Amino acid sequence: MYQHDQFDHQIAAERVAQFRDQVRRRLSGELKEDEFRVLRLQNGLYMQIHAYMFRIAAPYGLISSNQLHKLAHIARKYDRGYGHFTTRQNIQFNWIKLQDAPDILAELASVEMHANQTSGSCIRTVTSDEYAGVAQDEIIDPRPFAEIIRQWSTFHPEFAYLPRKFKFAITGATNDRAATTVNDVGLTVIKNEQGEMGFRVRVGGGLGRTPIIGAVINEFVPWQDILTYSESILRIYNQYGRRDNLYKARIKILVKALGIEEFKRQVEADWAFTRGGPATLTQQELDRVSAFFVAPDYETLSSRDEVVEAYRSENKAFSNWVQRNVKAHKVPGYASVVLSLKKTGVAPGDATAEQMDAAAELADRFSFGELRISHTQNLVLADVRQTDLIELWKSAKALGLATPNIGLLTDIITCPGGDFCTLANARSIPLSKAIAQRFDDIDFMHDIGEIDLNLSGCVNACAHHHVGHIGVLGVDKEGKEYYQISLGGAQGNDSAIGKIIGRSFTFAQVPEVISRLLQTYVRVRFDDERFIDTVRRVGLDPFKADVYGTPIEEDSRWLGVDYDLLKVGVPYDTPYYSPRF
């Protein structure tokens, strides 16, 4: 992976010093909260219900075992012994004191990490395919470009105060696992008919209040020009994006208002001035950065390991795990392994400091010391010898990281929700726990098969509910939490925005609603038809008929939960602590 040179270290150290001074001025009262807010956000620091939340960048989801150990250390020393992995392939700590933030940044800098631009109205941390470099369907490894974009966007002086946040996603594979259609800019590495490398550039995708699939602004931008082209997109957005209404400030609204043709015209008129200019990427720089991402020293192995195959046939638990959590690898005899952070009873995406340390050790033992954070909030060991699968499985199982549910019903994508987040209308974590508990039967889950269930606590859609096959959205009705259900959303190559099935439900009704949707599916599906394919084939009506046909009982186990308790942090039973002063 990329290693920081003296310049990266110097810039990082200066950033820590700058933020340390800003925190000092905030604590002394010299900086007003309104002025400090943008500064802390651009350093990843949110003010949440109970404490500051710190979002640490893991650019394009890649981290080393050394870095994961450091995150475990931060969890123990500055937080409450755990962290939360997010859909942006980052990690968040929930219980941070402002006074500690500069020290945490300094600790991160010591392992070449940071929290730059993980929040705020600026270019955010670039995301990518969690199987970059190892996927069988990959045309070009996107990581060198992701790193080049990271550096170019870091402290970009012209685009630090955009109308709103701005997200890049990049993929180099034929199957889009980086959600390039629902990012502000989505880049797909492609080769043209002449065999030259470039990018298909999408712009204006996004979820939130106005979900839109991004439009292709240019079918082929040569790779040398990708930074100048991106800069022109941002320059047009920075000048003309709406600043009068927070909900209409994303680039998708501008693109929609102008139309993609007119937006493209403006971008390319600007680009005419910079194309070929000093920001043009050079082969030498691409080669230099690419050298950090060369394949590790793979052994020459047979593509089929007989011991593993034999063990699969005799051990059903192992077989289930291989089926769901082990992914194909481009090198014979290797596999990518997903460590599930979706064990029933645990907040989706959460890992304890002990699990982080242990996962880091697994990475050292089995995967060249590297891990990826997936946008589904799991960890990936990308380069595992198949021979090691049995041993890895046993170790992961002992750590609670081997739930065989990747891509299945209980692999729920969830935001922190009302228990932590000031934006939320409803709780997410307890509801996803309730759903996971209800369907916690491995045979049932494997029978239902692949299904994306995404649960967001508010319309900002951190859990990407619009693109869940089943999307659950928390809404506020007169101060009470309700949940709206949508069906038919999808991510990837056939991205689609889900459609709302009808009136919303209470917390205690949602598990039964999910159950009815699954019953409909089981009744009408053909053979091996996936849930999403059934929804596409039969439409929403059969599902709606079953859901709304008879009254939905509330699951009594969840009835006693008092929504007002949110204010004191229900799930972790902790004393109230306000960061506000």
Add this chain to the structure above:
Amino acid sequence: MIIKDRQIVPDDWTVLRLAENELPQDVVVAAGKIIVPLSVWLAQRETLKLRSDLGIWLNTDDRPETLQEDVALFQVIAVNFPKFGDGRGYSIAYLLRERLGFGGELRAIGDVLRDQMFYMQRVGFNAFAPRADRDINEALKSLGDFSEVYQGSVVQKLPLYRRVQRGEARA
């Protein structure tokens, strides 16, 4: 006092801001060094262009291209930040320097705070009028917050990798 070319210097310019009911064509532009709003320049261009001691200021919703023919006439162009979080001024500065070739004093006025000044100087501002309630000496220091930058802009046009020997992957 303002910051100009990394020094604290006396400010001998006056910024003309229109009062609520004043019309650009009617306002009397006083003698001496004065920075007028774009609207006043457009309304009184024929008389104002005879003056050698004129500056102009743009708001963040003004278009710099409006000055395409005129930039050479001004000693000072100021960009007003109505709020420090309004980032349009950065692109306006970039366009004034890079596209319109403005070589005179480019000054940030309005809600100008030290924590934004490092970025401002990179997009071509060489003068700053920090908000009156803040310490200008402290503000000056912030221009040195970073000693290196990754990407090109107006000041430092070349990206880092084109200027220095960057680190290579260790085998």
